[in-house]
Amino acid sequence: MSMDAKMAWRNVWRNPRRTSLTIAAITFATGLLIFSFSFQFGSYDAMINAAIQVHTGHLQIQAKGYLEDKDMRQVVEHPEAVARILKNTSDVKDYACRANAFSLIASEDRTYGGLVIGIDPIREPRVSRIKTLIRKGAYLDKAHGAQAVVGQLLARNLKVGLGDELTLLGQGRDGSIAATVVTVKGLYATGQDEFDRSTIQIPLSFFQDTYAMRGAVHEVVILGRHLDQVNQIRHRLTPKLAQIENPKPLVALTWSEIMPGLIQAIKLDLTSGFIMYSLLVIVVAFSILNTFLMAVLERTREFGVMMAIGIRPNRLTKLLLYESTVLTLMGLGVGWILGVGVTYFFQQHGIDLAGSSEILAQYGISGRLYPRLSWASMTVGPALVLIITILAALYPALRVRRLSIVDSLAYA
């Protein structure tokens, strides 16, 4: 340890009370930032997962243009060909085919417009959570059959229960009128009101017959092994999809393209969060600046003596920067340990946000939120604090150079 470092260390502990208060301020800011970032990332994960598992999946293969127009005629003509490719693509965990048609859904005495979704009762549960979200009755059990599971809110609006019949009236792929009658087999509630109010699901092959799909589907939903691999999977799929013949070329779309609102809402929230934390860090910076500045002022006489015995102002500045660095690093260290510890605790146990469950339900999250420690959440906050405290320490360290020996010695 150089002499300066040693001196800085001793100076820091000459006034333990002041030192611990300063360290506490840095600790608090560091810990709070780690926790808040982890909490935000955790809730984003929950939001994304909820959306993905209810309907979107990680990726979807569709005909180009279907996403924007939702036109019945923009189909994936040969789903088996797509399936063959998917079986041989690494990191694809599972996939399922779907077809959609906007139709009039009529019960005995009510009629509503809604989305009729044809699903494969065997494969669908592997990519979506709907099966586990059946609140009444049971899931579709036959690959072919005039049965349906209905969103709970839609069922309430239609005044239907289990065993009741619904008439579906829409337009087939070839422009013909598509009409059929299905029996309500089960009701699902995903928590996403919009979805529960406007959708019903029927078996895919039954859908294909009713809507004259001639074996075609509208989307192939893919679940990867992990959310982070979405872009890699897309990369692998794109050249292979180009080889499949289809009226319109096939494209692989990621969840963020299918739901652009969600990812932007996250960005918006992250930006506003960042502004908030920056303001907090500025407040902390001033707290620390104050303490450093006062400490320097208090020690004017001491600096006068040091200069009188021949220490250059450069060295004084260096000494003061050493001192503030020691303080900052200690605060960061303690804050990091505390922040990560507390966050880890809640990561295991979850945070109960009963008061805002209505708001959470809108994003398809229920009950508890789990913060999630990540490299970003463990480093961004502390880095912010480090930068700002170093800046805060610069001013007093440079100010000391302006002291004159005579005045400083005379300072009472």
Place this chain on the structure above:
Amino acid sequence: MFFKMAWRNLWRNPRRTTVILIAVVIGLWSLLFLNAFMRGAIEQMVENNISILTGHLKVQKTGYHSDPVIENSITQPDEVKGVLAKVLPKEARYTSRVRLQVVASNARHNAGVTLVGIDPEAEAEMSFIGDAPLQGRYLSADTPHKILAGRALVEKMETQLEYKLVLMGQDTQNEIASRAFRIRGIFDAELESTEKQYVFVLKQAAQDMLRMGPAVSEFSVLLPEGALLPGVAQALKEALPEGYRVYTWRELLPLMDAYLKMFDGFIYLWTVAVFIAMGFGLVNTILMTVYERMHEFGLLKALGMKSGWIIREVLAEAFLILVLGMAAGNGLGVITVEAMSGGLDLSAFAAGAEFAGMSRIIYPRIVLQDMLVANGVVFFLGLGVSLYPALKAARFTPVEAMLQT
């Protein structure tokens, strides 16, 4: 006398005092600024929602709210109108509407929309459609076969002005009623979902199409500024005959209500977090000034000043600093918010703002309640933490203090 002495003590060392003041000012400024920004965002969200065919109050037939179908219409609107005219304050506005979920279709597409039958003049004063940018023209009394549709819907259905839309819905006889309307105007709304959801026709046209006679779905009321919502709602409830229900916007928009409540709670938490960050600096600086003045406190004690007086003395100084800092912080906060009154553009995040139901431009807004919370927390906690250095100062014994040079 305490304050006089405290005041003079403060300015004996202006530099020290300034340093502490800055901490308080920055803390308070950041609180006010952030609160104003978030309050602006959330209140706009509420106002948007109120203007999207909600209003402050709604009168509906009992049962319509959970089951919005045509059987639950108000069949004697004059009865309700009479009560509204009698009970509401003079400046309040109200209008009646027909609303129904229908399917809109043309040759290529169909979509589920909400048909809204309006009284064009009264509606313009009440909801967003009156202020919305419009391509084409608004409805007037002699346009029974015209319709207003949102930009997003028009694009989705690949149609344009003067083209036809066919609406299909269930009428009072449980038959499917359908009628063709020509698009007279295309409106833009704050949120794309609004543009996709609502189409407007004349109330009379909707009533004819659905064979409703004079019936309407609801009355919507907009109260003048300053009117007390719960009081008016209560008065209406008492004046209306059986079979009607009065809803306030808080009941109609439970999500907005929950957001507002969460936000109020959040402001307290955030204020305390910022205060803690600021408090460490505050305690530290006051503590240091107390130690610097150890000699002085020793002398005062030697002269016979009681410990309690010294505590009061230090607290009086903290009090003055807090008050000065609060005045400057509030001033600065108000000026910043004023400077940003042009609004903060979130267009870069338009789809995200849409998802969260927020406006594209946020106007920060200072609300008295938020200001009181911020100032209250800073003031009382500030005095609270100053107690620590004050107690320290009171514990100096004359002998050890006088020894200190």
